[in-house]
Amino acid sequence: MHDVIVVGAGAAGAASAYHLAARGHRVLILEAQSMPRRKPCGGGMAASVQRWFPFDLSPAVDQVIEQVRFTWCLDDPVTAVLPGDSPFWIVQRSRLDQFIAEQAVAAGAELVDAASVETMERDGDGWTVTAGGHRYCSRAVVVADGSKSRFASQLALGNPKPRFASAVAVEVEAAVSEPNTARFEFGLVKHGFCWAFPRQGGYSIGVGSFIGNTDVDADAVLAQLLPSLGLATDAGERIQSPLRVWDGHYPLHNTAGAVAVGDAASLCDPFLAEGLRPALLSGLRSAEALDRYLAADDTRQAGEALAGYSLAMRQQWGESMAWGRRIAQVFYRVPKVGYQIGIKRPTAPQRIAQILSGEMGYGDIAQRVIKRLLFQRG
Ligand SMILES: Cc1cc2nc3c(=O)[nH]c(=O)nc-3n(C[C@H](O)[C@H](O)[C@H](O)COP(=O)(O)OP(=O)(O)OC[C@H]3O[C@@H](n4cnc5c(N)ncnc54)[C@H](O)[C@@H]3O)c2cc1C
Structure with a gap:
């Protein structure tokens, strides 16, 4: 017993x-x-x-990650230096x-x-x-x-x-060019983003889609992302994993x-x-x-x-x-606008760093972000 x-x-x-x-x-x-x-x-x-x-x-x-780089279609970078x-x-x-x-x-x-x-x-x-x-x-x-x-x-x-996001994970063994930088790319994935996190001896890479039942062609996304890291377009084994996300x-x-x-x-x-x-x-x-x-x-x-x-x-x-879900619903429907007014703002890198470090929750920024996104759309 x-x-x-x-x-x-x-x-x-x-x-x-x-x-x-x-x-x-x-x-x-x-x-x-x-x-x-x-x-x-x-x-x-x-x-x-x-x-x-x-x-x-x-x-x-x-x-240990010291900075995070965001891009839109592998271009237009924003770098957030993580504090503390x-x-x-x-x-x-x-x-x-x-x-x-x-x-x-x-x-x-x-x-x-x-x-x-x-x-x-x-x-x-x-x-x-x-x-x-x-x-x-x-x-x-x-x-x-x-x-x-x-x-x-x-x-x-x-x-x-339960509601599921679709995610594909790829582990690639390779020399890492910027071991202290995590990358998030927003323009290549419909209703989501892809990431490349450096680890010992390689990268953890992934493609995630978060709203609707979007069928993402992860291989096509990776064929664009991987060369930007100096990797072959077909590098790594791809593992599809549905991810149960918060929905109420x-x-x-x-x-x-x-x-x-x-x-x-x-x-x-x-x-x-x-x-x-x-x-x-x-x-x-x-x-x-x-x-x-x-x-x-x-x-x-x-x-x-x-x-x-x-x-x-x-x-x-x-x-x-609850605020994160509202941000996702607005951001991933108009990601290009979201990137310009949510991530490219002068204060954004600091806010993003605070969210990633757990210092701030979505509630602290959500109302302003959503108003900005809706206002820009109208
Ligand atoms: C591609 C991808 C990338 C991700 N990247 C990140 C990230 O960078 N950062 C982050 O914070 N989160 C990330 N996540 C989310 C994160 O992986 C999960 O939220 C986390 O694993 C949850 O942990 P858990 O212990 O609840 O579940 P799991 O880690 O899935 O553990 C569940 C365990 O239960 C066992 N199990 C299942 N059924 C049974 C059974 N019948 N009997 C006994 N054992 C059983 C399984 O074998 C497993 O070991 C990612 C998810 C995916 C899919």
């Missing part, structure tokens, strides 16, 4: 497991793949996530997720990998979970099975009709002791596809709430503890994402 079973050892599940184990709970993590597992992801992450962990995350950091002490990191996901999972194990959690969860069922006051022919029992569960989550909707957690406020808990975290909870930013920061934040907040749930004296207290998790994520992430 465990206190909590965590389904999925990605960034969100590993973070939740770590914070629960560090609070003295008996935690079991079940992960479908063998660890360390491969995860298509740009790996861009605000360094401010460090404040959510008592251990140093730097062993998982591949590259290394505000944006590039991580390799196989390393980051494994590293946090190792910290969870060091804090007392048990990790079983290559164990795909088949069923999660309420059983008396607790849960029975089956994986790889075994049955496991717990008092509470954390659903952290990512964008293709089976269990979030089954347990009525989060958005019942929903409860992320149920009263039976289940919570959803990370992509399973549809937390990813619908404008810039930032999913790591909310994955790690939801890992921490879910653990705090489950800690109170497990110590509760009665059902009222237990229910309040888990409702506190949904509320915290709404206040600390969802409110900003």
